[in-house]
Amino acid sequence: MNLLDPLIQGILLGGLYALFAAGLSLMFGVMRIVNLAYGDFAVLAAYGTLIVVNAALISPLAALLIVAPAMAVLGYILQRTILQRTLGLSPLPSLLVTFGLSIIIQNLLLMFGSADQKRLSLGGVDTASITLPFDIRVGVFPLFIFLLAIVILSILSWVTAKTQYGRLVRAVSDDPATVDLQGVNPKQIYALATAIAFGLVAIAGLAAGVQTSFNPTSGSMLLIFAFEAVIIGGLGSLWGTLGGAMILGVAQTVGAAFAPAQQILAGHLVFLLFLAFLPNGLTRRKVRA
Amino acid sequence: MLDVTKLSAAYGQVTAIRDIDLAISEGGILAIIGANGAGKSTLLKTIAGQLPTKSGSIVFDGDDVSGLPAYERARRGIIMVPEGRRLFASLTVHENLQTALSAKRKGAWTLDAVYDLFPLVAERKDRRAGNLSGGEQQATAIARALVANPRLLLLDEVSLGLAPSIIGELYASLPIILEQGTAILLVEQDVSRALNVSDEVHCLLQGATSLAGKNIALSEISAAYFGTERDS
Numbered sequence: 001m002n003l004l005d006p007l008i009q010g011i012l013l014g015g016l017y018a019l020f021a022a023g024l025s026l027m028f029g030v031m032r033i034v035n036l037a038y039g040d041f042a043v044l045a046a047y048g049t050l051i052v053v054n055a056a057l058i059s060p061l062a063a064l065l066i067v068a069p070a071m072a073v074l075g076y077i078l079q080r081t082i083l084q085r086t087l088g089l090s091p092l093p094s095l096l097v098t099f100g101l102s103i104i105i106q107n108l109l110l111m112f113g114s115a116d117q118k119r120l121s122l123g124g125v126d127t128a129s130i131t132l133p134f135d136i137r138v139g140v141f142p143l144f145i146f147l148l149a150i151v152i153l154s155i156l157s158w159v160t161a162k163t164q165y166g167r168l169v170r171a172v173s174d175d176p177a178t179v180d181l182q183g184v185n186p187k188q189i190y191a192l193a194t195a196i197a198f199g200l201v202a203i204a205g206l207a208a209g210v211q212t213s214f215n216p217t218s219g220s221m222l223l224i225f226a227f228e229a230v231i232i233g234g235l236g237s238l239w240g241t242l243g244g245a246m247i248l249g250v251a252q253t254v255g256a257a258f259a260p261a262q263q264i265l266a267g268h269l270v271f272l273l274f275l276a277f278l279p280n281g282l283t284r285r286k287v288r289a
Numbered sequence: 290m291l292d293v294t295k296l297s298a299a300y301g302q303v304t305a306i307r308d309i310d311l312a313i314s315e316g317g318i319l320a321i322i323g324a325n326g327a328g329k330s331t332l333l334k335t336i337a338g339q340l341p342t343k344s345g346s347i348v349f350d351g352d353d354v355s356g357l358p359a360y361e362r363a364r365r366g367i368i369m370v371p372e373g374r375r376l377f378a379s380l381t382v383h384e385n386l387q388t389a390l391s392a393k394r395k396g397a398w399t400l401d402a403v404y405d406l407f408p409l410v411a412e413r414k415d416r417r418a419g420n421l422s423g424g425e426q427q428a429t430a431i432a433r434a435l436v437a438n439p440r441l442l443l444l445d446e447v448s449l450g451l452a453p454s455i456i457g458e459l460y461a462s463l464p465i466i467l468e469q470g471t472a473i474l475l476v477e478q479d480v481s482r483a484l485n486v487s488d489e490v491h492c493l494l495q496g497a498t499s500l501a502g503k504n505i506a507l508s509e510i511s512a513a514y515f516g517t518e519r520d521s
Contacts, residue, residue, distance in 0.1 A: 164391060171377040171388050178375040181337060183363035183392030183437060 005136050010253035014246030015146030019204040021229035021241045023197035029236045030173050030193040033094045037101035039223030044105055045071050045205035046214050060120045068202040075198025079191040109216035120209035145207045157238045228271040234281025243282050290315045296345035298335040305331040306496045318473040320483035323493035329476040330372050333443045337369040338362045363392050366440030374430040378419030382429050385418050389436035396438030397469045403432045424455030444475045
């Protein structure tokens with residue numbers, strides 16, 4: 001059996017998961033919020049893109065120029081009005097509230113959309129592929145998403161490392177009360193981080209909508225993949241997240257090469273192995289108290 | 290510049306300080322002394338905005354700031370060096386200092402000027418703040434506060450747990466800070482050290498003022514400090 005092909009496909013799939021996981025990782029890193037509605041927001045963005053595409057008759061990529069900023073604004077408002085109130089010593093309020101949001105979004109989409117599978121199409125790009133040596137065919141779109149994920153992660157890690165906003169993001173995750181004393185409103189930092197995460201989820205939603213398909217309830221599966229990528233990669237490390245996403249992607253495609261029906265299961269099993277033997281993830285950074 | 294009138298604050302139902310009156314003028318220094326649990330840190334936190342004001346007023350440069358959030362007070366120039374330093378442990382020393390630029394206050398204390406004042410901090414510039422010794426951390430915390438160009442600097446227990454030589458160095462920087470017109474409100478347990486830098490003291494006992502004034506005899510201070518009867 002040729003394992004090189006599933007290996008490469010898995011790495012590319014990892015690019016898609018990394019796009020998802022980046023926003024989730026950002027929100028968790030900055031606010032210690034586990035956003036259970038994250039996958040549903042991706043699906044919401046995909047539906048939003050579909051609506052814009054049908055209304056304006058433009059390509060999904062052009063529609064993203066409207067949907068991504070709109071999602072970012074939604075994230076900002078959501079953080080300032082609802083999520084901010086759930087922050088505290090206990091993680092329970094934010095879990096409950098985002099779980100509630102998840103149910104609300106799924107049901108709104110069922111009400112206004114329908115339960116059937118939808119797809120976004122970029123025309124010929126959807127199925128275009130290039131042939132590599134050893135007769136390995138690589139889809140143009142998955143390759144594009146993989147490269148996009150690397151570009152986005154590079155920008156994110158540059159922003160966190162080098163800009164004043166990035167310094168404040170790290171400072172606020174160390175000690176929000178002291179950031180307050182420096183003349184910075186921590187709520188503003190949180191809301192901007194959520195806006196960035198929601199802009200990213202719009203991109204990820206579009207990518208998933210083109211590469212696979214979606215329905216009102218497919219957010220939960222996306223959330224699980226993003227979670228697994230973050231945990232395998234190690235909390236709080238962006239490049240770890242990319243590594244985790246690639247491991248998950250490879251586990252799924254290699255698993256599918258052996259048993260096509262058990263693709264998802266293979267990913268979960270590898271995740272469980274990491275939880276059991278490397279609970280801090282690839283980057284092995286100790287979780288700060 | 291700062292006028293605190295009948296200030297009270299509480300942790301939940303428990304009143305921690307009550308009816309405190311104090312004033313400090315531009316470039317002035319006032320030492321707040323008192324035993325453990327007397328309410329010194331609570332007073333500073335209330336002025337900085339980390340604890341809500343229960344009653345009374347905090348007038349700063351003519352405005353009552355007692356209803357403003359901490360970050361808004363910091364932007365107006367009330368900068369606190371919190372108890373226990375509270376540096377951002379995962380940031381480097383330099384990055385810790387840079388965070389204070391977000392208060393967006395211009396003045397004499399540029400990053401370079403602050404590094405000149407604390408050569409020790411300049412040497413550790415690229416170290417992670419979490420890996421510094423206690424004295425280095427305290428110097429960095431004061432340096433970080435200075436970068437925000439405070440009009441009023443609140444110093445909470447600067448000497449706590451530090452070696453005497455470091456404490457001496459930190460205290461030697463205070464006159465230079467005062468020269469720039471910054472006022473300092475200093476919380477200190479060590480009375481003689483407080484008296485060295487400040488003529489005026491404000492002594493707290495169980496959350497209330499037990500003594501306040503200038504050039505007071507040490508015997509009188511110790512009576513107010515411990516709450517014992519004064520001999521007369």
